[in-house]
Amino acid sequence: MEVVGYYRVSTKGQGESGLGLDAQREYVKFAAEQQGWVVVAEFEDVGISGSIHPLERPAGARAFADGRPIVVAKLDRMSRDVEHIAGLMKRHKFRVATMPTADTFQLHIYAVLAEQERTFISERTKAALKSLGTRASNGDEEAVQKIRNRSQALAKGRSQLNRTKGHDTQRKQADDRAALVKDAIRLCIIDGATSLQAVADCLITRKIPTARGGQWSPTAAMRVMQRLGLELNKVSTN
Template sequence: MEVVAYYRVSTKSQGESGLGLDAQREYVKFAAEQQGWVVVAEYEDVGVSGSIHPLERPSGAKAFADGRPVVVAKLDRMSRDVEHIAGLMKRHKFRVATMPTADTLQLHIYAVLAEQERTFVSERTKAALKSLDVRAEAGDIDALHSIANREDKLRKGRSMLNRTKGHDTQRQQADVRAALVKDAIELCVLKGAASLQAVADCLISRGIPTARGGNWSPTAVMRVMQRLGLELKKPV
């Protein structure tokens, strides 16, 4: 089956680094080899938010105008909006490299559950804080103590933030650098890298340097994976 590939990164730094786009290409390439797809064209949008409808993006519109099925690395590269996904399903064919055999119903369910979980987390947090405030206004001692503790923690947090602003900046920079190689590491694990050394070798073979421009070591891989919350696959 002939397909066209569509890649998207939401920040220019991801596009300039090439890591985000390269990792997406690897996902699509791996799925194409497994599923017998032939990628006949590639389109990419750099610095484009996932909140914008795919058909309103410069390259997204071209990809879907091609007429052949569109393949994306992950569903969120297409969109994070269930309404966008549902609308596209009615008019176009597309595939997701990380779920190559999923049908439209399964993709729709996945998108709904992902959006629902994000909404639930936000609503649970807001509801818990509102309930605490109501109980405190009614004179609930425990609630008053909880609010006092929360405010105290916020004050300490702000104070700590001011004292450690430089360290926070460094941590934020490290988080950004780690995020840029997340897809690359996930892909190495997906393709069989079962140890830290194997992941390091995989990154080196793909020409991806560390933040300091050097080669990867098992320790460097471990630190980045811990920062990203990634784990190696456990042997079956």
Template structure:
């Protein structure tokens, strides 16, 4: 039987370092050898939370799109959410390497246990943070330092996420501008014979076309747009 292997690591660092990934591969390869499965493709989900539905994850959607049974190392690599697992059993076919012969009832049971474990982990984390904050409020120097370090780390993470989001917006706006002036730029080169960056800039300025900032075109701004559109001067 042909199958698709799907692996998930919760953090990007785990995905880059291979932490947990090789163990998952070992589980799947061992089960495949024992069950006579032929793994024809592999998909690795990195930095995506298990709380997201498997079919809404980029690599998860690709894995199940094949229409073949999808194999995961352990059930929690697919999801710890009982509703997710129940829905997946109705809509798709999947196998779990650590319990390849599990029936529907057993899968439901393990899904319930996985969800309970997730709830316990979340509560333990909340309790630990509350205890840490209480010690910091009481003046414990180590606790205060830990709280400050965590706050700084979270702030740095949010700043990095915002920076990436901002870069994506800037790139999208730049692409939109480039596409909006592409016809005029091509016309300057082919109809009016502009053969230098300065000539193209002069042509666009004469046409009354402004840059994204509302300023006049310069050779550097023309080059950026041409590079973005993969345009070159006619030979």
């Protein structure tokens, strides 16, 4: 059976599951070998919360649009919401690497139990924080220090999240800039450019500036072509 792999990480998700992208790929690879699946495509969402519907994520939407069954390392990599899982089960086929033989009913039950456990954890956490706050108000130094440590950890997490969002914005801007010169690069290759230097010279001749307004170099041409998925001598004239 041909399948597609789908991987997701977020700051919160990685902390809770310990599953980075590489680990998720290993889970899917092992399950595929055991079950006789052939992974023909892979999609990954980085910095995307599990609370966002899979069809509203960039890579998630492309994975489901592929049409073939989707394999995830763990069910929470697909979604943390039972409603999302139930809705997807009605329209799409997917498998979970850590439970490769589980049927739709079993996966649904697992999703319900996992959501219930998260609710219990949330309630216990709120109760503990309320108790900690009361102790701190009454002058308990240990409670005060615990609250201070927690505040510092949360601030560190928010700082990391902001950096991740900044990197995502930079990647999006780079993709947008590359898209603006895609047709020009294709024409250069079609017109006979067979080296990166030739592509750079062609863009200069066409008076097309780089993103920073400078002239093209072979390295700059290579980076943009890699981002666009273009290769020399592999551009169709259609």
